[in-house]
Amino acid sequence: MIFITLPCDINHKNRKLAISKNLPDMTKQNSIIVALIISSTFFNNPLTFVANCNTNNGVDDKIKVNLELVADHITGPTVLANAGDGSNRLFICEQPGTIKIIKDNKLLAEPFLDIKSRVMSINPFYDERGLLGLAFHPNYKNNGRFFIYYSIPSVEGDGYNHKNILCEYKVSSSNPDKALMDETILMTINEPEMNHDGGQLCFGSDGYLYIGVGDGGGAGDRHGTIGNGQNLNVFQGKILRIDVDKEKPYSIPPDNPFIGKDAKAEIWCYGMRNPWKFSFDKQSGKIFCGDVGQDKYEEVDIIEKGKNYGWRIMEGLHCYNPSTNCNQDGLTLPISEYSHDVGNCIIGGYVYNGKKIPELKGKYIFGDWSGKLFYLSSDNIGLWLRYPLFVNTIGSENIGININSLGEDENGEIYVLTQKTTGPKSTSGAIYRITK
Numbered sequence: 122m123i124f125i126t127l128p129c130d131i132n133h134k135n136r137k138l139a140i141s142k143n144l145p146d147m148t149k150q151n152s153i154i155v156a157l158i159i160s161s162t163f164f165n166n167p168l169t170f171v172a173n174c175n176t177n178n179g180v181d182d183k184i185k186v187n188l189e190l191v192a193d194h195i196t197g198p199t200v201l202a203n204a205g206d207g208s209n210r211l212f213i214c215e216q217p218g219t220i221k222i223i224k225d226n227k228l229l230a231e232p233f234l235d236i237k238s239r240v241m242s243i244n245p246f247y248d249e250r251g252l253l254g255l256a257f258h259p260n261y262k263n264n265g266r267f268f269i270y271y272s273i274p275s276v277e278g279d280g281y282n283h284k285n286i287l288c289e290y291k292v293s294s295s296n297p298d299k300a301l302m303d304e305t306i307l308m309t310i311n312e313p314e315m316n317h318d319g320g321q322l323c324f325g326s327d328g329y330l331y332i333g334v335g336d337g338g339g340a341g342d343r344h345g346t347i348g349n350g351q352n353l354n355v356f357q358g359k360i361l362r363i364d365v366d367k368e369k370p371y372s373i374p375p376d377n378p379f380i381g382k383d384a385k386a387e388i389w390c391y392g393m394r395n396p397w398k399f400s401f402d403k404q405s406g407k408i409f410c411g412d413v414g415q416d417k418y419e420e421v422d423i424i425e426k427g428k429n430y431g432w433r434i435m436e437g438l439h440c441y442n443p444s445t446n447c448n449q450d451g452l453t454l455p456i457s458e459y460s461h462d463v464g465n466c467i468i469g470g471y472v473y474n475g476k477k478i479p480e481l482k483g484k485y486i487f488g489d490w491s492g493k494l495f496y497l498s499s500d501n502i503g504l505w506l507r508y509p510l511f512v513n514t515i516g517s518e519n520i521g522i523n524i525n526s527l528g529e530d531e532n533g534e535i536y537v538l539t540q541k542t543t544g545p546k547s548t549s550g551a552i553y554r555i556t557k
């Protein structure tokens with residue numbers, strides 16, 4: 122594979138080629154690219170381009186949106202999911218352990234599920250533990266099954282900070298706005314540190330459940346001799362894939378990539394740091410993942426079976442451990458990255474497949490915890506370029522409050538889960554719909 126990193130400015134239609142200190146001769150650079158494309162085609166050698174965007178270069182293509190307040194006074198919103206049952210209700214996870222319903226644009230007072238007593242006690246000022254994941258079974262309308270991921274205390278003296286558990290619940294047969302309290306635990310993951318818990322749950326169109334797990338926390342993926350991300354014998358630093366339909370508590374899909382190897386058979390891909398949010402593009406079936414960076418770079422990956430996304434060898438497009446001359450053989454690099462000059466913690470989002478904003482169709486909408494909204498757009502040579510998602514009423518892509526998460530409704534419209542004051546018990550959470 123030939124790999125080349127390009128700045129955002131390059132070779133994008135309707136935009137003047139930038140002349141920067143880094144690229145004094147863009148014409149020459151374009152000639153090199155054309156030559157590489159021809160040679161890679163000639164030699165049947167896949168060519169990978171990555172847009173290395175540290176500035177917002179999409180001024181000419183600016184798409185303007187608005188944010189419509191849907192609900193506020195939410196406590197530490199972590200997830201917005203839909204049940205896919207035709208009701209178009211929105212289900213909001215609150216980090217301390219409740220799931221609330223927004224029905225017909227109104228937040229219901231009575232929670233869908235309240236498991237605050239099961240979720241471990243979390244620090245009111247900052248904590249990454251809590252209720253972190255929710256996904257409804259593809260056949261939820263008929264079977265009422267849904268899955269959550271949350272943190273519970275470790276057993277005293279076991280050396281772990283806490284456990285994250287994947288559990289199955291069911292809706293009440295008499296009240297669609299109320300879940301039963303019965304719980305089946307599918308998976309228990311011992312976590313050495315408080316942070317990098319992952320927790321994203323998504324069903325693919327293949328009917329399997331995909332689970333994002335962070336690297337175990339601390340900093341620099343410091344657990345184990347090669348870190349957790351590169352260790353195929355632990356769940357941490359992975360996206361997992363399981364079948365929740367054939368056996369209890371679950372089974373391994375027969376085409377998982379590490380079956381029969383010295384590895385956990387649940388692993389779909391590895392080398393992740395904290396894949397806090399990933400999602401399927403309903404149109405292409407591709408998985409887009411925002412993998413949170415360490416100290417310098419945030420990245421977006423397209424997730425594929427069995428691939429190694431690099432952490433802790435690399436942070437984004439850069440060597441991390443070792444800090445120079447790292448071995449990049451076999452690593453799959455991000456489709457886009459940005460430095461901490463731009464943001465500090467990527468919040469993965471969704472490829473837009475809604476109807477309200479046609480110009481966003483096929484673009485990957487995401488955010489940064491610092492309050493910025495962005496989108497990636499694929500150009501005609503397969504480069505994903507990053508642009509600010511300009512919010513009209515605010516006059517910026519920076520909405521000025523923390524972005525915890527994004528979500529999608531049954532119609533493909535996208536929501537932003539925000540919080541004005543930090544801390545999982547702050548009631549300053551608010552949900553906004555992205556509109557035209």
Ligand SMILES: [Ca+2]
Binds near residue numbers: 392420431432436437
């Ligand atoms: Ca990576």
